[in-house]
Amino acid sequence: MELTYINTSGEQLVLRQRKPFFLSKIDGVGRTQQTINTFKAPEQDGAFFISSSLDMRNITIEGTIMARTIDEAYNYRRQFLRVFTPKQRGVIIYRNRRISCVIEEAGFIVSIGERSPNFFISLLCPSPFFETLEEVRDELALWIPMFHFELEIPPEGIEFGLRQPSQIITVDNIGDVPCGCMIMFKALGSVTDPELLNLDTGEYVKINTTMDAGDEIRIYTHFAGKRVIKINGGVETNVFSLLDIGSTFLQLAAGRNTLRYDASVNIKLLEVSLYHKPQFTGI
Secondary structure, three states: OEEEEEEOOOOEEEEEOOOOEEEEEEEOOOOOOEEEEEEOOOOOOOOEEEEEEEOOEEEEEEEEEOOOOHHHHHHHHHHHHHHOOOOOEEEEEEOOEEEEEEEEEEEEOOOOOOOOOEEEEEEEEOOOOEEEOOOEEEEEEOEEEOOOOOOOOOOOOOOOEEEOOOOEEEEEEOOOOOEOOEEEEEEOOOEEOOEEEEOOOOOEEEEOOEEOOOOEEEEEOOOOOOEEEEEEOOEEEEOHHHEOOOOOOOOEOOEEEEEEEEOOEOHHHEEEEEEEOOEEOOO
16 A cells, blocks of 8 residues: 655655555545435425536545654654645545645644654545546547668658548547546648547537648647647647637547547648546545
8 A cells, every 4th residue: 555645846755554654544535425416396205316416535544654763753744744735735646546635634643752653634635536647648640650670662662651541530438437638639731620529429629720730739628627729839829719619628428439530621631639537436
């Protein structure tokens, strides 16, 4: 059992079942609680279910500082309190998953003169979902290399790359719930009106513009983080206004998603990539 906490300053502390920060208990990673909204009519038995939503996650941690001397224990206490400062937010990493959190309480149960003081940490996670450590990348439209070394070029020439033959691809979301993503359109030449369509739902996202060679347009569909930007030569520009009026900020359903990319002009010069972090309701 091992848990790593990293605050926004980049300082981190590893709690494990050995010295000096011995982790004895962690609670709240394997269960979730939700708020259920209902409506009850006069004289009705029971109620109508309206909706439900997951509450914030509360994670509590208990452990012991294991030191050889009181002075060493004091130094470890100072390190603990500096990293687990309530003035900064942080991230915990546990079993190859991560979750953002804020410190509700962090401190020691016994007096400062103890050589093995017990500590207690209470964390509140505004989003209750654990995420993978790395983003999952899916290439929807790309060129497949057709040569390898040692290279011999025949008299009739050689094809250096092959365009992926299908505009349709499936993307697997291994998480427990739907999640947002980042859609990246990249132009290898002049491309007009790039689009990505979810064939399962009929929803789409489309950018009404003509992209030049080297242009990138990135659409972020995450909850409370929706934006559309254009990048050219390292310069980032807000192009939210180019979003087609019927567009939807696509969410990837848990399981398999069938997507199709398109463009009004020069679809063969369009590259499409999708990045997402699957989300889990517990560990």
